[in-house]
Amino acid sequence: MVTALEVASSVRDPELPVLTLADLGVLRDVTERDGKVLVTITPTYSGCPALEEMGADLRRSLRSAGFADVEVRTALSPAWSTDWISEAGLRKLREVGIAPPSRIGPRAVGPVPLNLVPPASRVVCPRCGSARTTEISRFGATACKALRRCADCAEPFEHVKEL
Template sequence: MVTTGTSDLVARRARRVAERVADPELPMLTLADLGVLRGVEVGADGTVVARLTPTYSGCPAMAEMRADVAARLREAGFERVEIRTELDPPWTTEWITPAGRRKLAEHGIAPPGPVRRRPAGPVPLELSVTRRAVSCPRCGSADTEETSRFASTSCKALWRCRGCLEPFEYVKEI
């Protein structure tokens, strides 16, 4: 039988393993950096349960994330592994850690800004697009422009810096 103290040690060890799994679409980030890894616990029967939240509903990388976490935990010696998907509360870019934001910028991807909160109730119709200034992750200039609302993944947009003329991706706020 696993005691509570032992279970806590096992859960912490399993968490350390799961925290190091890289995101398949943003490999400079771990799932912990991205805020997708919600938790790791050990059940009464010794099963390691890792909980993940997708960045978007229908995120195509979710199956790979689940498989990667399960494989890494099994490689670390955990025999019984279960990966659960949690949709509530939904993921938000605010869950990206400061280290994750720094890593994005270091790799030429502008990290998301703060999420604009809407009041509860009906969603107002917006006829114009208003976006915050996005600083170039290469030179820091705020003189940038969006060239495409869509990039290599659905969570990013393409931008260009008018200062250094370099294109870059930007992680959209959610």
């Protein structure tokens, strides 16, 4: 018999369907207890428009697999980070021509220094591997992606922004 975790881990992200919610790192916990399934997800950002669809897809998939009593909860803390995208998820993004985010690493504890200049972004083209890319638009098809172009192959591509 398939477990609730296996079913929930196979649900695709509605905005990046090449990834599962587990690949994306938004699937935080799946607990089965006394015939009830409790799923906890963390959105990529608090205003994520796909959050409702993620919950509906999880409920639909779990009920189709025979889990009648399903509850989906949202946890906003700790906040999601692009570091939560799995290695398989980063690979899948590259394979479909989307530049994955760079790893940010652990969050600083204590006061965060104010920097008025954004850090230099080195985004590699997922098609040809060139680092000579420029941002065309800070926002792509979704708020979590930017639109870029490669100077070497001249192809446009999306980049999942680091958060």
